[in-house]
Structure formats: C-alpha cells, structure tokens
Amino acid sequence: MSGAALAARFLFFNFQFLILGLTMLTFPNAKINLGLNITEKRPDGYHNLETIFYPIPIEDALEINPLHDGDGKYCLHQAGIEIAGEAENNLVVKAYKLLDELFDLPPVDIHLFKRIPSGAGLGGGSADAAFMLKLLNEKFNLGLSLDKLEEHAARLGADCAFFIRNAPTYAEGIGNIFSPVSLSLKGYQLWLVKPDIFVSTRDAFSQIKPRRPQRSLKETIQLPVKEWREYMMNDFEESVFPQFPAIGEIKEEMYRQGAVYASMSGSGSSVYGLFAADAVLPDIDFGKKAFSYKGRLNV
Numbered sequence: 001m002s003g004a005a006l007a008a009r010f011l012f013f014n015f016q017f018l019i020l021g022l023t024m025l026t027f028p029n030a031k032i033n034l035g036l037n038i039t040e041k042r043p044d045g046y047h048n049l050e051t052i053f054y055p056i057p058i059e060d061a062l063e064i065n066p067l068h069d070g071d072g073k074y075c076l077h078q079a080g081i082e083i084a085g086e087a088e089n090n091l092v093v094k095a096y097k098l099l100d101e102l103f104d105l106p107p108v109d110i111h112l113f114k115r116i117p118s119g120a121g122l123g124g125g126s127a128d129a130a131f132m133l134k135l136l137n138e139k140f141n142l143g144l145s146l147d148k149l150e151e152h153a154a155r156l157g158a159d160c161a162f163f164i165r166n167a168p169t170y171a172e173g174i175g176n177i178f179s180p181v182s183l184s185l186k187g188y189q190l191w192l193v194k195p196d197i198f199v200s201t202r203d204a205f206s207q208i209k210p211r212r213p214q215r216s217l218k219e220t221i222q223l224p225v226k227e228w229r230e231y232m233m234n235d236f237e238e239s240v241f242p243q244f245p246a247i248g249e250i251k252e253e254m255y256r257q258g259a260v261y262a263s264m265s266g267s268g269s270s271v272y273g274l275f276a277a278d279a280v281l282p283d284i285d286f287g288k289k290a291f292s293y294k295g296r297l298n299v
C-alpha cells in the first residue's frame with residue numbers, strides 16, 4: 001500500500017473515532033532552521049549556538065485512546081516511515097512516562113503515523129514528544145501551563161520545548177533558551193528535499209570551528225528575505241557539504257530553480273528552498289529514496 005493510501009486509511013480510522021468522541025488526534029509538525037551560528041564550545045562538550053526555529057506544515061499524526069487490553073500502561077502502534085529502536089525509546093513513550101510519573105495517568109493506546117523523515121534536521125521526534133505532552137495535558141485535564149509544558153519538554157530534547165508554542169522562535173544557549181521573533185513567511189512556497197543520506201549530529205558538531213557572526217541572527221532575520229542569501233548561514237554546511245556533496249548540490253539546484261533563499265536545515269540532511277508565491281516548481285529526481293515536499297507556508 002502506498003504512503004498516501006496508508007495515511008488515508010489511518011486518518012479515516014481516526015475520523016470514525018473522532019465522531020464518537022472517543023479519541024484524541026493531533027498532527028505534530030516539523031521545523032526548519034533559518035540560519036544556524038555555532039558560536040562556542042562549552043566546557044561540558046556541548047556547543048552554544050543561535051538559530052531560528054520555524055514551523056512548517058510537514059506533519060505526523062498522533063492519537064491516543066483508552067487502553068483496555070493487557071496490564072501495561074501503554075501500547076505503541078507505528079505506521080508510515082519506520083523508526084528504528086524499541087517502543088520504550090520512542091519519544092512519544094518518553095513523554096507519556098514523564099507525565100505518568102507525576103500524575104499516574106490512565107493506560108493509553110498510542111497510534112503514531114510518521115511522515116516527517118528522521119535524521120533530517122526537521123525535529124520530528126521532538127515534535128511528537130511535545131505534541132504528546134500537550135495531548136495528555138488536554139485529555140486528562142492536567143492543568144499544565146505552557147511554561148510548565150515547556151519545562152517538561154526541555155527534559156526530552158533541546159529543541160523539544162519549541163514545539164509547545166510552535167511559533168517562530170529565536171533560540172540560543174544549546175538551542176534551549178527561547179525568545180519570540182516577529183517574522184511571517186506566510187504565502188512563500190516551501191520545497192524541501194531530504195536525500196537518502198544520514199548525517200550524525202554529533203559528528204557534524206565535532207567538525208565545527210565555532211565563531212561569532214558579525215551580526216546576530218536576530219538582526220539578520222529582519223532583512224528582506226532576498227538578502228538572506230548573502231548574510232544568513234547554516235554553519236554546518238561548511239563541514240557537511242564537502243563530506244556529502246549531494247546535499248550541497250540540492251541547495252544549488254534550489255537556487256537554479258529560482259529560490260529566494262535556500263539552506264540545509266539543522267545538521268542535515270534535508271535542504272529547503274523558499275520560493276515566491278507564484279513560482280512554478282519543476283519535478284526533479286533527487287534519487288529513488290529521497291523525500292520531497294512542496295507546499296505553502298501557513299504561518
């Protein structure tokens with residue numbers, strides 16, 4: 001069965017339950033990084049950085065239902081893109097366990113349909129975890145504020161807390177200290193390609209020579225989008241592109257096709273281009289196993 005057919009079946013299944021009011025369904029979305037400056041290495045081995053997280057409409061589907069069978073506290077069913085590893089290592093389960101320790105939650109049946117590619121710099125796992133916290137908070141009336149949800153999310157991953165408010169955000173520290181940014185790319189077309197290449201975030205960091213940019217990203221982002229190409233960098237590109245030339249070639253292709261701005265997201269391997277609202281995007285084959293998305297930004 002194709003991915004689209006599987007998704008349709010999955011959603012129809014949920015729709016039936018939604019009508020009956022028995023289930024709770026949510027759609028965790030991905031993010032891209034607009035600029036990424038790695039500014040210094042810290043004594044604990046991590047790196048301080050600055051970046052802007054921006055929500056994009058590539059989504060997973062996540063639902064929870066009451067669990068009646070068996071004596072466990074959760075059961076995880078997965079469909080769509082496969083995620084390696086045991087259920088207990090899945091970030092949605094980690095999110096459930098975190099709140100279960102505090103609130104002794106009822107048992108839940110979890111369905112996760114993955115569309116966001118992993119190891120892509122799109123934060124898909126973190127999005128699932130943050131949306132799970134929000135879903136549990138709502139379903140079981142836990143009364144957690146957004147600040148409190150962010151605090152819990154931060155324990156599950158550096159960028160996880162971003163997905164609680166899920167609005168354009170300037171991040172610094174190790175990527176966990178947030179402030180809002182006034183920025184809207186609504187109407188721009190987004191073309192995102194993730195080639196079949198895995199980039200290890202740890203290795204990517206180990207090859208970076210940290211440096212402070214001449215101008216903070218907070219200022220650069222206020223320039224017109226057409227000027228970003230000259231002033232806004234993702235520092236990982238310098239080490240990742242020579243190692244995986246195919247990733248750099250996707251970025252070049254985006255510019256050849258008329259992108260106003262193009263960049264790798266996070267530590268890769270996905271690359272996105274922002275295109276004018278009326279641009280015509282061609283069909284280009286980036287390899288049989290490449291993931292490709294074309295759509296419009298809605299925030």
Ligand SMILES: C[C@@](CO)(OP(=O)(O)O)[C@H](O)COP(=O)(O)OP(=O)(O)OC[C@H]1O[C@@H](n2ccc(N)nc2=O)[C@H](O)[C@@H]1O
Pocket residue numbers: 033045046047048049051120121122123157158159173174175201202205265266267268
């Ligand atoms: C760099 C970003 C920017 O968005 O990359 P993407 O994950 O989006 O690609 C993220 O902050 C990544 O955060 P995350 O993916 O949670 O990284 P982690 O799993 O916590 O860290 C993986 C490894 O990267 C290194 N690491 C991570 C974050 C950081 N600020 N400094 C580091 O040096 C550490 O060696 C760590 O062991």
Ligand SMILES: Nc1ncnc2c1ncn2[C@@H]1O[C@H](COP(=O)(O)OP(=O)(O)O)[C@@H](O)[C@H]1O
Pocket residue numbers: 083084085089090091092117118119120121122123124125126128129266268
């Ligand atoms: N629900 C999940 N979705 C995706 N990845 C998950 C999930 N739970 C755990 N992981 C693990 O988290 C790692 C990072 O995935 P992800 O956040 O999607 O990528 P990235 O860090 O490139 O944005 C993966 O290697 C995967 O094994």
